[in-house]
Amino acid sequence: MLTNDCAICVRAIDYSETSQVVTFFTRRTGKVTMIAKGAKRQRSPFGGPVEIFSYGSIVFSDSGRDKLATLVEFEPLAGTLNTSVLTGDIFILNCCLFAAELVNVLTKDYDPHPGLFDGLLKFLRDVTGGKATPAARTALLTQLALFQLRLLREIGLSPVLEHCVNCKNPFSTRWHEVYFSITAKGLICRDCQGPFPDRIGLTLQAARCLADIKSLTSAGEPQIRQVEDILIRYITDVLGRPPKMAKYILNS
Numbered sequence: 001m002l003t004n005d006c007a008i009c010v011r012a013i014d015y016s017e018t019s020q021v022v023t024f025f026t027r028r029t030g031k032v033t034m035i036a037k038g039a040k041r042q043r044s045p046f047g048g049p050v051e052i053f054s055y056g057s058i059v060f061s062d063s064g065r066d067k068l069a070t071l072v073e074f075e076p077l078a079g080t081l082n083t084s085v086l087t088g089d090i091f092i093l094n095c096c097l098f099a100a101e102l103v104n105v106l107t108k109d110y111d112p113h114p115g116l117f118d119g120l121l122k123f124l125r126d127v128t129g130g131k132a133t134p135a136a137r138t139a140l141l142t143q144l145a146l147f148q149l150r151l152l153r154e155i156g157l158s159p160v161l162e163h164c165v166n167c168k169n170p171f172s173t174r175w176h177e178v179y180f181s182i183t184a185k186g187l188i189c190r191d192c193q194g195p196f197p198d199r200i201g202l203t204l205q206a207a208r209c210l211a212d213i214k215s216l217t218s219a220g221e222p223q224i225r226q227v228e229d230i231l232i233r234y235i236t237d238v239l240g241r242p243p244k245m246a247k248y249i250l251n252s
């Protein structure tokens, strides 16, 4: 069966001298891993090797979902990434690689999420090339956090951020203390924190950013870094291991 779709490459590895195995996040079909035969030949049927973050319309054939699909056509569309990102600021590139990795490891094969596809496309397009200033880095971390929250919502693994997981009291900036528990998968208020030994103390501002997206978009660097730290720890728990790119996000 031949399928047409719009796709972003989230992983590309060499398979042989001439072929690649590529994972595309497609808009209507979800994540599909396929073999791109002859992609690295001089006369590649795809105009050259398929690179991570490539965006295009694709045709692929799948003969049963337990086997690799086969890429038949790839027609690039106006790109995802400004090419200078790939050679410019390593932090920007790492954030893009992290977003692609999360889509690859957290979504299921053939499970479509068109909204998430559009979100990934927008995230990658909004990233600009060149050296990131400190303000641009904060803005990028904000976009990354928004993307991660969207991803978690789309796959049904959103943490509880609007109220205390335990007593269900809605989060308010009048709370004197606020915690996040990875095992409880959400915010914990002061009265309930006792039985949650893994609780992580949050600043009120960081908790507000998690509870309210509007606050997140206007937050400063310390809050965004705390939000990102919580998201990375939470995703690490979901996966049972840290995402490979996670260590490059907050340590740089």
Ligand SMILES: [Zn+2]
Pocket: 164, 165, 166, 167, 168, 169, 188, 189, 190, 191, 192
């Ligand atoms: Zn509580």
